[in-house]
Amino acid sequence: MSIKKISKEQPKIFEFNSKNLEISKKIIENYPKGKQQSAVMALLYLAQRQNDNWIPLAAIKYVGKFLNIPYIKVYEIATFYSMYNLAPVGKYFLQVCTTTPCMIRGAYDLVEICKNKISKNQGELSKDGICSWTEVECLGACVNAPMTQINDDYYEDLDKEKFEKIIDQILNNKKPKPGSYRGRKNSEPENGRKTLTEFKNA
């Protein structure tokens, strides 16, 4: 993972809306007096939510001023964590897991499809601007590999055809059904096994 690109087009002003302002005050109250800086990650996430899932520089400054932290410190945090986006992402933001278990089960096929259908490079918007994708490290759903996260939902047990269908739906601005695409409930064993001793060579 290389260093995150910062968008060249930046809005000039960022401010929390009244709802987020209230939430942020509550978050700050969670911390002891004088330690309000600890709220920085939560506030950055709040800012990201408010601003179409990405954090502009104006928001970094705003959060810095809000918590009385030097800008560079907020900037360090925003660049460190991969869940903060520093450039605009699509309405549908795909995070394709490419860590070992997913990779073995064919994650790079999914990446190929993203490259063909969405945009040539990760972090770029699709032609109609509705969708973007990125490779990420393990999202913790290895049992259901390969998988992809689209916005807040996991799409699991994928293969080429199923993934292509999902992307076609997204590109038509329809939200596909989340969960396993092989009909499993969460990460239950396939073919209804309940214990490991039932079958040999399970």
Add this chain to the structure above:
Amino acid sequence: MLKLKVNDTDVEIEEGLTVLQACEKAGFEIPRFCYHEKLSIAGNCRMCLVEMEKSPKPIASCAMPATDGMIIKTNTPLVEKARKGVMEFLLANHPLDCPVCDQGGECDLQDQSMFYGIDKSRFRENKRHVPDKYMGPLIKTQMTRCIHCTRCIRFATEIAGVTELGAIGRGENMEITTYLEKSMESELSGNVIDLCPVGALTSKPYVFEARPWELKKTETIDVMDAVGSNIRVDTYGWEVKRILPRINEDINDEWISDKTRYSCDGLKNQRIDTPYIKENGKFKKTTWQIAYQKIVEKIKQTEPDKIAGLTGDLTNMETLYAVKEFFNTTIKSKNLDSRSDFYYINNENRQNYIFNVSINGIEDSDLIVLIGTNPRYEATILNLKIRQAYLKNKTEIYSLSNLGDLTYPYEIISGNTETIKNIIENKNDLSNKIINAKKPLIILGQSVLKIKSGKYVFEELKNFLTNKNKINKEWNSLNIISNNASTVGSYDLNIINSNNEKNITLERIKNNEFEILFLFGQDDLKFNKNNEFIIYIGSHGDKGAEMADVILPGAAYTEQDGYYTNLEGRIQKAYQASYPPGESKEDWVIVNELSNLLKRKKLYKNKSELIDLMFNYLKNNIKNNDSNYLESIFFNEKISVEDIDYYYSNVVSRSSRTMSECRNQKMKIQVTGTEG
């Protein structure tokens, strides 16, 4: 005391030290990159690995607190293998550009790879490339070389007090940068260059100038401000290539301000290397003989009382003493002063014009009040010590004026002389605080001594503090920040011509009462020239030389030995690192030769005689009169701190291209107001 064993050597150390410090004490050097005595511990370079008994893995000695009975080994095969492994990882992404790197020859990574490096690389992948960052006109970056020790970040945050440097990204892709690549807004930024163990941060003005082994190194004293930082001047032939700090725990630790470090290119520009005479409004080159002749003729035609002299801000004490003798015995004129402005000075007692508690004493104080001074620009190193005192003891700090960012928080109380009157008359909250504080520290700047009630402020405060027993043998709470390297030295040598606390010489100069005016390196004089015959003796063609009729070329502070007394009254010797350019001479020689021509008798046979006489004078004129209470008049006026043009405060820095760049940079920031 803790007892440890390092490589079978027993060592006893105080509690709270680390294993690395214990090993140092036992005499075993530990290689390191990220650890630095004056900075917090990071423990991220892993170069200082040592073996500890009962530990399955080697430990990072810089981050491990030493405990009683530890058995440490620093020279086992395991340790060497571990360090070799660390070094291999550091070198995996480090470019092999030592031949074109400015750090070459004084690079920690280069030195340590001689011991722990492997001769060939097993790293087959592409090396990481990092785009260079802009950090202002002083710091050149070559970020591919960075090994992520974070010393620069820790320095900026902890010592300089400007949180502007940071590390963005993570892992291999971590990059050191300022926020959006703005230039670093600190007067101490140059120190990150010394701290950088590799060539990632190097000096921009010094780029590709010289190799460290080609330079002649002279340990000397800085004169850019009155602090008297200890420095090392590196010269190549005549040219001063760079200035580095020298460790002195009592004054500057191991930091110097950017003005100290980067003014050195001003020693090459605007130099006067031959005598000049003004004819029909234009300067003409001439010889020493003709110039001397003209001066001697003029002096012989003039009454002694019509001759005056002003000494300058960078003049060393030998020259000051020679000039004093020259005026006393050769010319027989009393009109000599060192002040180019109307500063109030009570020189009955030395305590009245020095920083009594000493620079290190700031840390003991429990209350600091700044009156008419901005220590950040007037004495950068002193400001750093105030910051350290604040960090250590959370000292309360008050200022009578709004000084902007001082790198530590302070409270502003109204900036009028009325406030001081109230404090003295017990009508202000601050008076109680001063009375209750054990060791209050009142710092007066030159700006407040210049105003009409300068005398009132000083004398009444002194009286108030004496009555409250805040001025005693252990602690003198009234302290003065001098602005110039020569100030305290001049006062010690009594180069003051006061009557009723007025600067008569300057007053008479401004009234155009003199016929001949000597300016010994004095460039801050503001007056309207009438018919005076002005003789300028100095090193740079600046404001003083501009209005002169005869210019005699003198030497700069790196070109002659000289004593300077810093603001806390500590006398230090500056050593000659280079020699005066062209036909110019050391300042005291010029005075001596003039005296010879006027009276056919030299003042001194040689310099050692001059130095002996000077020290004799200082010894016989110790000022410790316990002066009586002096009456003074109160004026209600505003105490404003004079805006110091930090990068342009003396002839050397004014001639320096680097300083001009810094100044432009700063102005640009102020004008566009990009803050916020």
